[in-house]
Amino acid sequence: MLVVMAKKTTRTSSTAQVTSDSDAPLTVPGLPTETGHAVADALQMRVHALNDLALTLKHAHWNVVGPHFIGVHEMLDPQIDGVRDMVDTLAERMSTLGVAPNGLAGALVAARSWDDYDLHRADTAAHLAALDLVYSGVIEDHRAAIEAVGDDPVTEDILIGQTADLEQFQWFVRAHLQGTSGALVTEGATAELSAARKASRKR
Numbered sequence: 001m002l003v004v005m006a007k008k009t010t011r012t013s014s015t016a017q018v019t020s021d022s023d024a025p026l027t028v029p030g031l032p033t034e035t036g037h038a039v040a041d042a043l044q045m046r047v048h049a050l051n052d053l054a055l056t057l058k059h060a061h062w063n064v065v066g067p068h069f070i071g072v073h074e075m076l077d078p079q080i081d082g083v084r085d086m087v088d089t090l091a092e093r094m095s096t097l098g099v100a101p102n103g104l105a106g107a108l109v110a111a112r113s114w115d116d117y118d119l120h121r122a123d124t125a126a127h128l129a130a131l132d133l134v135y136s137g138v139i140e141d142h143r144a145a146i147e148a149v150g151d152d153p154v155t156e157d158i159l160i161g162q163t164a165d166l167e168q169f170q171w172f173v174r175a176h177l178q179g180t181s182g183a184l185v186t187e188g189a190t191a192e193l194s195a196a197r198k199a200s201r202k203r
């Protein structure tokens with residue numbers, strides 16, 4: 001019987017570096033290294049926020065119920081795909097600028113300033129009302145990030161394009177919550193649960 005023994009490998013250098021989260025000693029041409037890295041650092045929280053948004057939208061896609069289920073369920077998937085593309089674009093921009101992006105769940109939870117989405121199984125109006133507030137938070141912070149990366153118009157342009165798309169996604173959500181006057185049925189609500197209750201009552 002032929003027995004093939006796995007060959008043991010021994011690390012030859014105890015100082016061999018296999019991983020690093022430190023910045024690369026470079027950035028894109030035409031920008032001072034420090035500036036490029038500062039711009040990339042500003043994108044990390046947008047990566048976390050958009051990763052969280054994609055998870056939240058999928059959670060709503062799975063947990064929405066009620067007579068208008070299929071319209072809302074199917075509306076959300078293209079939004080999720082769009083948001084995931086945005087995460088990829090920003091994370092790759094960070095790498096391009098010389099900073100390692102962090103896409104891990106633990107880092108996201110440790111860094112974020114917001115709580116998990118408040119709804120589980122709920123009707124379409126409730127989820128739409130809560131998602132409207134989720135979008136408002138992400139869009140406001142994206143606009144602030146546009147200001148923060150002002151030293152790099154290329155990154156600024158990426159964030160401006162993403163903000164336009166996020167605003168359109170929010171319009172799709174909001175159109176379900178508007179009457180013919182254009183006012184939101186959730187007007188004045190600042191928390192996901194109270195917005196959800198207001199919208200549910202109107203049904």
Ligand SMILES: [Fe+2]
Pocket residue numbers: 061
């Ligand atoms: Fe699905």
